[in-house]
Amino acid sequence: MDRRALNRATLARQFLLARADLSVPTTVEHLVGLQGQAPDAPYVGLWSRLDGFTPDQLAGPLQARELVRTSAMRATVHLMTARDALRVRPLVEPVLERALRSGSPFGKRLVADGVDLAELAEAGERLLASRPHSRRELADALVRTWPDADRDSLSYGVSYLVPSVQVPPRGVWGQSGPPALVSLRSWLGAPTPGTVDDLVLRYLGAFGPATVADIRTWSGLTGLGEVVDRLRPKLWHDGTLLDLPDAPRPGRDTPAPVRFLPEYDNVLLSHADRSRVNPDGRRVPLPPGNGARRGTVFVDGDYRADWRIDSGGVLSVEPFAPLSRAERDDVTAEGLDLLTFVSPEAHHDVVIA
Structure with a gap:
């Protein structure tokens, strides 16, 4: 699988290609x-x-x-x-x-x-x-x-x-x-420990396809080579990449809509090789504060801009490179929806640097 195919597969698991109709606890548990x-x-x-x-x-x-x-x-x-x-x-x-x-x-x-x-x-x-x-x-x-x-x-x-x-x-x-x-x-109440095998399978369901190094980066656990060897007969694998056999792997040309994510979102942090969503290797920001006022923007599936909302309800988007007219329109429309969610009573405006 090339980078773009990995990107679409991961976004599908993360419900970032299409919004899901699921409860919050079900979603949080799927994402581990x-x-x-x-x-x-x-x-x-x-x-x-x-x-x-x-x-x-x-x-x-x-x-x-x-x-x-x-x-x-x-x-x-x-x-x-x-x-x-x-x-x-x-x-x-x-x-x-x-x-x-x-x-x-x-x-x-x-x-x-x-x-x-x-x-x-x-x-x-x-x-x-x-x-x-x-x-x-x-x-x-x-x-x-x-x-x-x-x-x-x-x-x-x-x-x-x-x-x-x-x-x-x-x-x-x-x-x-x-x-x-x-x-x-x-x-x-009392802890009820799961198994590392189950944790690895759940990681692949939420972040795969992935390598052993990716799983290690996400979890911090060691000794995962032995776990993967034990699970390999039941996994889909393509060279070093591992995955659940029935997990979604949409085509590399599947459209990826604009998505505004919060600071430090898991999809940006959970792989050893993060180029699938962050091809430029940019540092993921973690600004101070309670959150929901700043974050990252995905355009065509990649981390392409940062966003912030000021006290007046203006959403500023700072792309790392120029956006096309269609991309600017999509960013503006999604940004206005985000402002309606975060600050429904405020005056809403989106400014793209």
Whole structure:
């Protein structure tokens, strides 16, 4: 398969070739979570993927604990179904601990301050099982045991080591609040770990066709070569590419409509070779804020522009290269629809740089 064929296949799995008529929990579970560092970002991600999506369709299940915001793949915050949080998080816990120990400045400070990470995890689990804690409250409690340790490193270390959930109103459309963490077990119950085999198959269903390196980049897991060898008899494969036999692989000339995605969307981050959607290798932006005000634009299936909404309701689109007249018209039409979703009461205008 060439790059364009890979592009269309991936966009089809991501519901970015045509909006799907599915419930929000079903969609989130098919995608094995949505990136959610910015709490409002998944709303734009789902608006671009689902027909007739409204904010209440996400806010309601989040408040009912059908959906949760938790650290998962790549040690980043994801919106996941409750079922996936209980079965996927145990599989990636070694990845988060490894990220803290070897890649995070918080972990390095904790080691330098003489903090035993196992003891920190136990203390954090006890605190987060009792009630939700803000990071400040968590640090205030932990410094009583480790008075000489860095406060931020203590609280963020617990985020890596203890399966936890950021509770509402964080992540509820139209509401705000600092992150407040509670233990995953106390919020949802005992974990029910899935299998790595199943996780690999689900990744291919949402992001394939893919290589072993792609799966490793998305999950952070090691030892995947053995898993793929075990699964290979039931997979479609084309050289190094692997896929589910019955997964959609539309033709390379299938039209790809303009799509506005939030900052740091999963489709831009989940492959070792990201050229299938980002042929220029551009850095994926993660601007500050709650999300739903800035992001990326796909034109003809590729990351071709950035977008932002100012306080006056003007949507500015900045392409990396000139767009054709037809592409500008399509970007403007989709941009006006996005403004209607994000700021229905504001004056709407789309400006293409």
